Amino acid sequence: MRVLVTGGAGYLGACLVPQLLAAGHEVTVLDRFFFGTEPLAEYAQHPRIHLVRDDVRWCDGRVFEGQEAVVDAAALSNDPAGAMDPWRTREINYLGRVRTSRLAREAGASRYLLTSSCSIYGFQDSILTEETTPEPLTEYARANWLAEQDTLPMASPSFCPTAVRFATLYGLSPRMRFDLAVNGMVLGGVRTHRIPVMKDGTQWRPFLHVRDAARAISEVLAAPPGSVRGRVFNVGSDEQNFQVRPLAELVAAHLREPPTLEWYGDPDVRSYRVSFARARSELGFTPSLTPADAAREIEQALRADAVDTGLRTKTVEWYRHLLSDPAAADPVRLRGVVL
16 A cells, blocks of 8 residues: 555654555655654665655645555654643644544545554553543643544545554664653663662553554554444553553563662552453454563663664653754744655
8 A cells, every 4th residue: 555654753653664665565754853864764765665854734735645544643752742832732643633634535545543542541440441431631642532533533435544542652663762661661770770660650551562553553554444444442462551560570570680670750640451352353463572572672772782872762851952942843944845
């Protein structure tokens, strides 16, 4: 297929794009490239990739012409980033996604896949399914929920929107992030021999390797439209619902030199356990990687100095840097430049 990926140079997108190319798809990446083009540098000369530097909020709708599927992964990507500028978060993560879905439909794309998040469930004690009413606690989570509500009803015989609610991601990516729980634990364990754990460690969270997340997107795109049209899928693993402290202990046990745990922050108000039975039974999706795998692979990359650990790997810190440099953050300077 011809697939357009918004945010295709991001943490998830940089893992998804190579998978799509390997499967024979033609891929257009629409991205601001705020974190650079390096995550896709290996594929820049690939005959079936097209890189477009632009913004989902105002890009020319003609970029969607000829696309058969759109994977919408452009977003301010976590709760702290969302809290920096709530309006901008809603503008990008909600209004930008609704605009993208409409442009995709108007251009004749038959599929639209929204990358949402299990964070929309908020704080709930039971095992949560797709039928559970979301209780989003943050602007990031609220924007995801609003985007689902406005894009899924666009479903029609000729247009197939689907939302995937991902568990918290982890693992190596060409656009690495060390502001994610597992990844930050490994970085701290290797570099300082201390693993940072948000107090008090009893909060529940589901987890999923970023390469498994990318594979899940490919499987949704390959599914019969009638089985995914207008529907939501939690994507993760029942076995990877972890309380944060036991997760930190698991990560520590798989590092070469087991570190100690170090508490930080206030108790987390978000806690949720999620059922992933629907994706398993209806899509046949089961993750193949675990936090132990990630601990080993990230440690190996760190010790080989094969992964960036600089400012760009901490999303909020990098956004603050961009906001402090008007030239770097100027949308006009970046608009419509085709690489």
